Amino acid sequence: MAADSPVAQLIRAHRLRPTELLPWLAAVVAYFVFASYLPLGSQILIMILFALSLDLVLGYAGIVTLGQAAFFGVGAYAAGIYSVHVTGEPISGLLVGAAAAAVVGLVSGAIILRTSGLTLLMLTLAVTSLLEAAANDATSITGGNDGLQGVAINPILGRFDFDLYGRTAYLYCLSILFLAWLFVRGLVHSPFGQTLVGIRENVVRMHSIGVPVRRRLLTSYTISAALAGIAGALLTQTTQFVGLTVLSFERSGEILIMLVLGGTGRLYGAFVGATVYMIAQDQLAEADPVFWDFWIGLLLVLIVLFARGGILGLGDRLVLRFRRR
Amino acid sequence: MTAALQTVGLAKRFGALVVANNIDFRLEPGARHALIGPNGAGKTTFVNLITGRLMPSAGRILLNGSDVTVLPQAERVKRGLGRTFQINSLFKGLSVLENVSLAVTEHAGLGGRMFRRMGARRDMLERAFGLLERLGIADVAGLQVKHLPYGKQRLVEIAIALGLRPSVLLLDEPAAGVPSSESRIILEVIAQLPASVAVLIIEHDMDLVFRFAERITVLVQGAVLVAGTAAEIAADARVREVYLGEREHG
Numbered sequence: 001m002a003a004d005s006p007v008a009q010l011i012r013a014h015r016l017r018p019t020e021l022l023p024w025l026a027a028v029v030a031y032f033v034f035a036s037y038l039p040l041g042s043q044i045l046i047m048i049l050f051a052l053s054l055d056l057v058l059g060y061a062g063i064v065t066l067g068q069a070a071f072f073g074v075g076a077y078a079a080g081i082y083s084v085h086v087t088g089e090p091i092s093g094l095l096v097g098a099a100a101a102a103v104v105g106l107v108s109g110a111i112i113l114r115t116s117g118l119t120l121l122m123l124t125l126a127v128t129s130l131l132e133a134a135a136n137d138a139t140s141i142t143g144g145n146d147g148l149q150g151v152a153i154n155p156i157l158g159r160f161d162f163d164l165y166g167r168t169a170y171l172y173c174l175s176i177l178f179l180a181w182l183f184v185r186g187l188v189h190s191p192f193g194q195t196l197v198g199i200r201e202n203v204v205r206m207h208s209i210g211v212p213v214r215r216r217l218l219t220s221y222t223i224s225a226a227l228a229g230i231a232g233a234l235l236t237q238t239t240q241f242v243g244l245t246v247l248s249f250e251r252s253g254e255i256l257i258m259l260v261l262g263g264t265g266r267l268y269g270a271f272v273g274a275t276v277y278m279i280a281q282d283q284l285a286e287a288d289p290v291f292w293d294f295w296i297g298l299l300l301v302l303i304v305l306f307a308r309g310g311i312l313g314l315g316d317r318l319v320l321r322f323r324r325r
Numbered sequence: 326m327t328a329a330l331q332t333v334g335l336a337k338r339f340g341a342l343v344v345a346n347n348i349d350f351r352l353e354p355g356a357r358h359a360l361i362g363p364n365g366a367g368k369t370t371f372v373n374l375i376t377g378r379l380m381p382s383a384g385r386i387l388l389n390g391s392d393v394t395v396l397p398q399a400e401r402v403k404r405g406l407g408r409t410f411q412i413n414s415l416f417k418g419l420s421v422l423e424n425v426s427l428a429v430t431e432h433a434g435l436g437g438r439m440f441r442r443m444g445a446r447r448d449m450l451e452r453a454f455g456l457l458e459r460l461g462i463a464d465v466a467g468l469q470v471k472h473l474p475y476g477k478q479r480l481v482e483i484a485i486a487l488g489l490r491p492s493v494l495l496l497d498e499p500a501a502g503v504p505s506s507e508s509r510i511i512l513e514v515i516a517q518l519p520a521s522v523a524v525l526i527i528e529h530d531m532d533l534v535f536r537f538a539e540r541i542t543v544l545v546q547g548a549v550l551v552a553g554t555a556a557e558i559a560a561d562a563r564v565r566e567v568y569l570g571e572r573e574h575g
Contacts, residue, residue, distance in 0.1 A: 006422045006466035007450045014442045191430045191446065192439040198427045201416040208376060208414070209428040209489060210402030211436060219437075 038166035051270035053227035059265030062200030067124030073247030075229025101229020147243035263310030329523035335384035359538035407491030428488030476507030
């Protein structure tokens with residue numbers, strides 16, 4: 001088979017490209033250059049992981065959801081409760097957050113993924129609302145409206161203590177995000193990931209080629225829930241607090257906006273969207289504390305109007321135009 | 326001999342509307358069989374019942390002798406049932422090669438693999454590419470399907486179905502909407518299908534039907550009007566009345 005045959009081209013398309021290492025290089029550079037912004041950096045890394053989890057279901061499998069905060073919140077609360085009542089050991093805390101969110105994803109997905117379209121959208125929203133109401137009600141476990149108090153996290157691997165400047169938290173979040181990215185990248189480039197794309201593109205045809213569509217969707221939904229749970233657990237561990245906002249509709253909406261801003265179904269849309277959104281939010285809130293969300297809204301309107309496919313989609317089009325010249 | 330595909334008293338009702346009425350049908354192994362009938366006769370409904378897109382109200386469906394009536398679509402495909410669609414049903418944002426490799430990979434039982442790159446399965450991709458070569462569309466393997474002319478998209482439809490290595494292949498109007506210059510290629514492809522595959526073609530083009538089919542079943546208002554050899558069907562007055570006659574006058 002010739003090196004430039006379609007088969008060889010497709011094989012190359014699934015290989016790791018040098019440009020895929022750019023986000024990691026940028027994250028390491030940011031650690032040294034923006035040392036006073038590391039707490040914001042940790043928040044960005046957490047949101048990237050959260051957006052990555054959403055991209056798996058929305059961008060790849062085509063599951064339209066407004067309920068991703070359910071898993072983020074469950075992961076956040078599970079890690080918090082675990083640290084209060086069991087141990088403050090962070091790695092096992094992350095695993096507890098992932099497992100709790102995965103269980104909620106599996107159970108709710110088994111029910112709601114039988115539907116599609118608007119019904120599914122409303123049901124994802126309903127699951128989040130139910131969990132938020134339950135967290136508000138179960139004051140003795142969650143702290144209710146006051147939030148969960150007494151979260152204390154041990155040093156990572158028994159050695160690296162969380163410091164005031166957020167250095168340990170940043171490197172911790174970066175390491176977890178890197179591992180999650182390795183996993184998700186492998187997943188979307190695997191035959192399983194390709195079937196998710198096939199389901200998004202044409203579910204009828206996927207049935208007719210023998211794909212157990214619902215099982216594949218449920219698997220991806222559960223994995224996505226676990227990843228969102230890890231993101232939530234990271235938030236708990238780095239801020240040492242869990243409040244009801246982790247389960248709010250705004251949280252689901254915000255992460256959707258970040259992903260749309262960066263570009264869905266591209267893996268790196270999560271990186272670009274979350275970073276741009278969080279930095280814009282930080283800067284705009286400083287410049288215009290009252291109307292900052294107006295400017296965010298305006299940015300999104302411009303992206304939707306003039307850059308379908310998000311910032312990365314716009315970049316692709318510019319590169320294409322440049323090459324044609 | 327066990328039929329490749331058989332339906333016994335197959336029926337489908339939507340309330341008072343009967344769209345398939347007690348259909349007894351038999352497709353022999355390796356057969357070249359056509360299903361014809363005027364518009365609204367229930368041909369595509371019949372295909373959808375066989376493939377499991379629709380569940381029957383009554384009757385049984387036997388695939389290579391085993392009852393698949395209540396099995397989901399995916400299970401029927403695993404047992405050797407392949408189909409094409411009357412209106413192209415492709416993965417338009419993917420390349421031609423990716424379209425076919427999805428079917429090939431799933432058929433090989435590798436579609437659920439999570440921890441191996443798609444590109445690591447070169448054998449799957451080469452098998453898919455081989456199919457494209459056989460169908461004469463290897464030159465467009467790297468193109469997105471949405472950029473192909475309709476006739477070539479019809480060939481991709483067939484390539485996907487063949488990627489499943491079916492023992493029973495249902496072709497729902499494979500040449501529909503294709504210019505005659507391109508439909509010739511589709512006919513050649515159908516003529517060259519392996520003899521081991523039983524083929525049921527649903528078609529309006531009578532030239533194609535009489536050239537292709539050894540046996541023909543005529544469906545009218547959801548029920549079998551008559552079944553027989555091509556010569557018997559051509560000579561049947563009822564068929565001329567309800568179908569061929571309709572074409573001559575219409």
